[in-house]
Amino acid sequence: MKLTLLVKLAPDKQQHKLLKRTMERFNEACNDIADVAHQNKLANKWALHKLVYYRIREQYGLSAQMTVRAISKVVEAYKRDKSIKPRFRPHGAMVYDKRILSWKGLEYASILTLEGRIRVPIRIGEYQKARMDRLRGQADLILRDGVFYIAATIEVPEATPLDPVGTLGVDLGLKYLAYDSDGESYSGAKIDEVREKNAKLRAALQGCGSRSAKRHLRKLSGKESRFHRDVNHAISKGLVTKAKDTRRRIALEDLGGIRRGVTVRRSQRSRLNSWGFYQLRQFVEYKALLNGVQVVAVPPRGTSHICPVCGINERANRPNRDSFRCIGCGYAGPADYVAAINIAARADVNRPIVSGSFFEHAVPPQGQSLPLKG
Template sequence: MLCETMKRFNEACNRIAETVFAMHSANKVEIHKTVYYPVREHFGLSSQLTIRAISKVCEAYKRDKSIKPEFHLDGAIVYDQRILSWKGLEKVSLITLQGRQAIPIRFGEYQKARLDRIRGQADLILVNGIFYLCVVVEVDEETPYDPKGTLGVDLGIKYLAVDSDGEVHSGEQINQTRERLDSLKARLQSKGTKSAKRHLKKLSGRTARFSRDVNHCISKHIVTKAKDTLRSISLEDLQGIRSRVTVMKAQRRRLHTWNFGLLRTFVEYKAKVAGVPLVFVDPRNTSRTCPSCGHVSKANRPTRDEFRCESCGFAGPADHIAAMNIAFRAEVNQPIVAGKHLTSVTSSGL
């Protein structure tokens, strides 16, 4: 029932996409006038499901008008409050090709405590043969406080995050897990047996889930630490970092599988909920600038982990130095300047 509704909905989306691309228009009103009745008649969708299909296609076309949107037959169905309603804690009422159906549901304690906060539309998705409803919940945000200092955070690959206090969050566990699972997948794929294929299906998404869990824990710790000390958080603006950075061949895979955007997103939304001010700074030369004298040079970083200023001799772990510069840069809102006397930072301080 749900599978057939999902298939028909996405077939309708592909038909609507042909019209949208031919008209070169993402105007929902104009597209509605053109496709509404033919789509309802041909695909048997309800009125509101047809409207949601038109909306889905138009939103997809807006993202890139140079190509025609294409939708997998098991793509998400978009439900709004007119075609979805919650029936207590046990069922949800959804519109299908067979009309309204009460579908049994189950969820954890975390979701149960937030059912009264559900707002707007929901997406019905199919993952590994299981249907999920992805909903938006409304979360109260605390009023941002006036910070008394800044906690700078340097994001990286070897160390996922290092803050300006010197606290290190290593990424080695994620890298080891990824390499172990990739090696296992390669061996299973080379066998090609039915048993190997079943095992591969079980492994699907395991690395991503593990990475998300680690990033959740790190981001929660960073935000809690900043709030407890009444400091703001400063991060580097790493948009486009992969195209700007050159690494050795052996490191390319780590760079292109480095999900720094996920950690940044987690820190961003957790900080907003907690009322912690968040600032993004220019990442250029944060690991090459001396926070003591302001001297900038590639030679200040003789190795990946070591920083030693060739001008004044200030030294310390490179990622810690970068985090300090990020914090200073956020506080002054301009490139680091000379004149601030600091003592050397040693590895034992981490």
Template sequence: MHQFNAACNFVADRAFELRTANKIELQKVVYYPIREQFNLSAQMAVRAISKTCEAYKRDKSIKPTFDPDGSVVYDQRLMSWKGLDLVSLLTLEGRIKVPVVICEYHEPRLNRIRGQADLIFERGEFYLCVVVEVPESPKIEPIGVIGVDLGIKNIAVDSTGEEFSGDGIENVRSKIDNLKADLQSCGTDSAKRHLKKLSGREARFRRDVNHCISKKMVAKAKDTSSVIALEDLQGIREGMTVSKAQRRKQHSWGFYQLRQFVEYKAAIAGVPVVYIDPAYTSQECSVCHHISRSNRPTRDQFACVCCGFSGPADTVAARNIAARVGCQPAHRGPIFCGAASPQYWRASCPPIHWRVVDL
């Protein structure tokens, strides 16, 4: 592992010097030096070059660096399975057979192993992260839409009114942050050991919550034969300005991770997922479609100043997201208040049961 990552750093130096992330061009320059200096096999040298190029492609203005305990990439030439409890791995001294411990949940999936695997070292244990193919279910014939509004106070609210509150989540995160701050200010050996135990706890907590939320969303969509409509939040943080005290709360939750979890769970279940422009969904009335900031007297409450309709703000936004699925290709911009606005909206965006959507 140390030799492999040292080779990656060597390749990164040459890639940054030559300003190229082309694997073929770099291999011509570094292949033989890697073999000689780091005693790597031919295929392991190729994997080191590939790993470095993938990292350098992300941002060519920065030279990537690799930790000595960074992951080692194994493909089918470097690794072979000898049953469900034994794997053969290539090392500097040749191949070794290593016993593998697999939990009952993952054991039935190992007959579908495909592609490469990553060997990682974490907290004194080696883990082999393998890729498996999971067959996708046939796509359902949707008869409805479940819109999902994402936020901070409520992580997610769907158009049926179900809320996934963020209050308890924020309490846990604040508790972890305060404990970390106290331990860092203490600085004793015991505090440092405690900090090491806390490492990654918030990330694991976030991942677990996003898994639970996405699982419930997909299950509900499948049971009701519905499409899941999510907001396209790409780049939304670039235009967001908040106070320094609110930055951690506004920017640290993994909405993109939640989106990824929904995507792959929906693909397995055969549930279609679509994305819509979130502009003005929180200011628009789901009944008369009047758009105004005055429709939100408070963060939690929606009250239309035009028709008088009121309700939970996040649920109204989720219903607007669901309603836009059928009309998104025809009309993307907002319809502002005016005499002809509701009629124009209904003409250009038919009700949900009239929609014709290419999913």
């Protein structure tokens, strides 16, 4: 399985300038090559190479391998849609490979620039440290909010699937980003708080309309999505760890069914349009794969209306969006929790829907948020 490892660079002022100039020159060259590709309708690497290689090297002062990378980058972009000429931003990602980028232990990266190789200190955490030995092949140099990173693709082995002895049902939503069938909830309150704060700032900036305001706006949305991603990482890690430690599979609603036009409950419609929702799901899926935890998708129909105790399936079981109260037996609880129980039960073919162990938390524990950075 392929993952992207983000390694932060800590260049000194001189190195920072040089990296930036190299990146800008690389992207200028890409735009030049794109002109030629588009004019000649050429999406073939070798044909394009013949046409531009020597001139590009000469004109932009790029090394042989940088030129090769620039040509590939253009070809990849142009292939995707030949009707448009690809454009490259001055600080768009610059592609590196092992001939022009290497790692010096856990302290430095050796990176080729317009003025030869430089040794740039790197800043990595425990997560990256444990995986640095897998770094090889292609990597992108990227500039984000004035900070350089290397985004490298690594190949990580998938764990041998564990033989599950039960199911952890997970309902993904917006109010609670996730609610599991053990009654644990992962709140989106912190995200809403950040979003609200940013919305005010954004309104002020939009009223301003200047160039620097626009730049700030872009930065702001980047920060917000990175924060949301951190939250999604924390939640998915929590869910997968719990499932692994208790030897359970994870059950989620089958989104394929939802997309195919199966009736969707109203509260789901807005969340299905949220990228954060898909991201959380993706994170759960890949972390599960890495940890040998099985993930099953169950049909979503009725998961929010069926009473997990007596099985009555009635819309009236949901007096409002957030709560469930069975009109038959009176069983009550937060709607998302009940959905999670139903999702688990649906995946758990070996267990009857009415099963004692699901109701140990008839009154679910107080919703708790994960501790979050920032």
